[in-house]
Amino acid sequence: MKHAIYEVVDDRLVVHLPGEVDDHSSGRIQEETEKYLQGGGIRYMIFDFTNTSFMDSSGIGVLLGRYKRMKQLGGNVAVFGEDNRIKRILNISGIYQIMESLTK
Amino acid sequence: MKHAIYEVVDDRLVVHLPGEVDDHSSGRIQEETEKYLQGGGIRYMIFDFTNTSFMDSSGIGVLLGRYKRMKQLGGNVAVFGEDNRIKRILNISGIYQIMESLTK
Amino acid sequence: MEETRGKKETMRLEIESLSCNEAFARVAVAAFMARMDPTVEEVDDVKTAVSEAVTNCVIHAYGGGEGKIWIQAEVEGSLLTVQVRDSGVGISDVKKAMEPLYTGKPEAGRSGMGFSFMEAFMDEVQVDSVPGEGTVVTMKKKLGQ
Amino acid sequence: MEETRGKKETMRLEIESLSCNEAFARVAVAAFMARMDPTVEEVDDVKTAVSEAVTNCVIHAYGGGEGKIWIQAEVEGSLLTVQVRDSGVGISDVKKAMEPLYTGKPEAGRSGMGFSFMEAFMDEVQVDSVPGEGTVVTMKKKLGQ
Ligand SMILES: Nc1ncnc2c1ncn2[C@@H]1O[C@H](COP(=O)(O)OP(=O)(O)O)[C@@H](O)[C@H]1O
Ligand SMILES: Nc1ncnc2c1ncn2[C@@H]1O[C@H](COP(=O)(O)OP(=O)(O)O)[C@@H](O)[C@H]1O
Numbered sequence: 140m141k142h143a144i145y146e147v148v149d150d151r152l153v154v155h156l157p158g159e160v161d162d163h164s165s166g167r168i169q170e171e172t173e174k175y176l177q178g179g180g181i182r183y184m185i186f187d188f189t190n191t192s193f194m195d196s197s198g199i200g201v202l203l204g205r206y207k208r209m210k211q212l213g214g215n216v217a218v219f220g221e222d223n224r225i226k227r228i229l230n231i232s233g234i235y236q237i238m239e240s241l242t243k
Numbered sequence: 244m245k246h247a248i249y250e251v252v253d254d255r256l257v258v259h260l261p262g263e264v265d266d267h268s269s270g271r272i273q274e275e276t277e278k279y280l281q282g283g284g285i286r287y288m289i290f291d292f293t294n295t296s297f298m299d300s301s302g303i304g305v306l307l308g309r310y311k312r313m314k315q316l317g318g319n320v321a322v323f324g325e326d327n328r329i330k331r332i333l334n335i336s337g338i339y340q341i342m343e344s345l346t347k
Numbered sequence: 348m349e350e351t352r353g354k355k356e357t358m359r360l361e362i363e364s365l366s367c368n369e370a371f372a373r374v375a376v377a378a379f380m381a382r383m384d385p386t387v388e389e390v391d392d393v394k395t396a397v398s399e400a401v402t403n404c405v406i407h408a409y410g411g412g413e414g415k416i417w418i419q420a421e422v423e424g425s426l427l428t429v430q431v432r433d434s435g436v437g438i439s440d441v442k443k444a445m446e447p448l449y450t451g452k453p454e455a456g457r458s459g460m461g462f463s464f465m466e467a468f469m470d471e472v473q474v475d476s477v478p479g480e481g482t483v484v485t486m487k488k489k490l491g492q
Numbered sequence: 493m494e495e496t497r498g499k500k501e502t503m504r505l506e507i508e509s510l511s512c513n514e515a516f517a518r519v520a521v522a523a524f525m526a527r528m529d530p531t532v533e534e535v536d537d538v539k540t541a542v543s544e545a546v547t548n549c550v551i552h553a554y555g556g557g558e559g560k561i562w563i564q565a566e567v568e569g570s571l572l573t574v575q576v577r578d579s580g581v582g583i584s585d586v587k588k589a590m591e592p593l594y595t596g597k598p599e600a601g602r603s604g605m606g607f608s609f610m611e612a613f614m615d616e617v618q619v620d621s622v623p624g625e626g627t628v629v630t631m632k633k634k635l636g637q
Contacts, residue, residue, distance in 0.1 A: 162405065163369050195395050196460040196463075199460055265514050267515060300603050300609050304605075358505065371503070371523050371526070381516070
C-alpha cells in the first residue's frame with residue numbers, strides 16, 4: 140500500500156495510512172483529507188496505522204497539521220492500530236499528549 | 244537463516260541451504276559438506292532450498308562441485324523445496340539435466 | 348575475501364535531491380549495516396535518522412529544487428557512522444536549527460522535530476554548516492548496547 | 493520535490509571489494525529501482541545480474557584482495573541501466589571470458605556462468621576492459637515488457 144485510503148463512516152474520516160509515512164508520501168495526505176473536510180460533516184479524523192511500518196517526523200508534521208485543522212472545525216483526531224515502532228515515534232514526539240489512541 | 248544446517252539420515256546428508264546462496268555464503272558449504280563426506284557412509288546429498296529465496300551462479304558452482312564429488316564416491320545428488328525463482332535458476336544453468344528434484 | 352571483523356568498512360552513495368530518494372537512502376544504509384548483525388530496533392532507529400537527514404537536504408538545503416546528496420556510512424567494530432552531506436543553502440544558526448520544534452518552514456507543515464529525532468535515535472549527532480555552501484550531518488551509533 | 497517521470501535519475505555507489513558487499517550491492521540496486529514499480533520477477537532478475545557482476549569484481553578483478561567497486565544505476569522512463577566498474581586486473585580476452593561455462597578459476601569451484609546469467613536476466617550486457625586497468629560491465633533492462 141503506497142497511498143492512503145480514505146473511508147467515511149458517519150461523521151468520521153478514517154485515514155488508512157500507507158506502509159511508509161515520510162515526506163514523500165505524506166504531502167498528499169494533507170491535500171486529500173482537506174478535500175473530505177471541504178465537503179463538511181466530518182467531526183473526527185482517525186489515523187489508522189495498521190499497515191504502517193515506518194514513519195518519521197514528516198508524518199508527525201502531517202498529524203499536527205490535521206490536529207490543528209480539526210480543532211479549528213470543533214472536531215477531534217485519534218490514532219489507531221499503531222505497532223510498537225510507531226508507538227515509540229508517537230511517544231517521543233508528544234503526539235499521545237494531544238491525541239487519544241483507540242488501540243487497546 | 245544465514246548458514247546452512249546439516250542433517251544426516253541413514254546414508255543421506257540433507258543440506259538445508261541458507262536464505263541467500265551467493266559467493267559469500269556458499270564457500271563454507273563446500274568445506275562443511277566435505278567434513279561429513281570424510282566420515283564415510285554418505286551416499287546421497289540432498290540440497291533443501293525451502294528457506295532459500297536467492298541464489299546466483301556461485302551457488303551453481305557449489306552444486307556442480309558437490310555433484311562431481313558424490314559421483315566420484317559412487318553416490319548421487321538431488322534438490323528439494325525450490326520455489327519458482329530457484330527453479331528458474333536451476334533450469335537456466337542446466338542443473339535439472341543432471342540432478343533429480345524431489346519437489347512435487 | 349575474508350572480512351576481518353573490527354576493520355573499517357565504508358560505502359559512499361551519491362543521490363539526487365528527490366523525495367523518492369528518502370526511502371532509497373534509508374533502505375541502502377539499513378542494507379549496509381546488515382553486516383553488523385543489528386537488532387530490528389537498531390535498524391529502525393538508523394532508518395529514521397537517515398530519513399530525517401536526507402529529507403532536510405531535499406526540503407531545506409535545496410528547497411525542492413535540484414541538487415546532489417552524499418551519504419557515507421562506515422562500520423568499525425560495533426560503531427556505525429553515517430554522514431549526510433549537501434551543497435545547499437546551509438544553516439546560519441545551527442544551534443537554533445537544532446532546538447526542538449524549531450522549523451524554518453512552519454507553513455510547509457514541518458514539525459521541527461527532525462534533529463530531535465536524529466538525536467533520539469542515534470548516540471551522537473554533529474552538524475557542520477556553511478551558509479551558501481552546504482551542510483554535513485554526522486551521526487554515530489554504537490550497536491549492541 | 494515533484495519527480496517528473498521519464499526524467500533521468502541516477503545513483504552512484506562506491507563499496508569495498510568484500511564478499512559481504514555482494515548482498516549489499518544487489519539490495520541497494522533493488523531499492524533504487526523501486527521507483528520504477530517493477531514486478532517481483534524484474535527485481536529478482538536485476539539482483540542476480542548485479543550479484544554476478546559484483547562477485548566477479550571481488551573474486552576475479554581483485555582476487556580476494558583490497559579494491560573499490562563502483563556501481564552506477566540510472567532510470568530513464570522504463571529503462572534501467574546498471575554499471576559495475578572495478579580497477580582490478582582486467583580481462584584480456586572479453587569474448588572468451590563471456591563464453592558460457594568459461595571460467596578463469598575452475599579450481600575455485602566457479603561455474604563459469606556469471607556472464608551467461610547477466611545476459612539471461614538483463615536485455616543487454618556490455619563488457620569493456622583494459623588489462624591492468626579494470627573492467628566496466630554495463631547492463632540494461634527495459635521494464636514492463
Ligand atoms: N540540510 C539542511 N540545509 C539547510 N537547512 C537545514 C538543513 N537541515 C535543517 N535545516 C534547518 O533546520 C531547521 C530544523 O530542522 P529539523 O529539526 O529537521 O525540522 P524540520 O525539518 O521539521 O523543519 C529546518 O527547518 C531548516 O531551517
Ligand atoms: N571484473 C572482472 N575482472 C577480471 N576478470 C573477470 C571479471 N569478470 C569476469 N572475469 C573473467 O571472466 C571469466 C568468466 O566470468 P563468469 O562468466 O562470471 O564466470 P565465473 O565467475 O564463474 O568464472 C572469469 O572466470 C574471469 O576470468
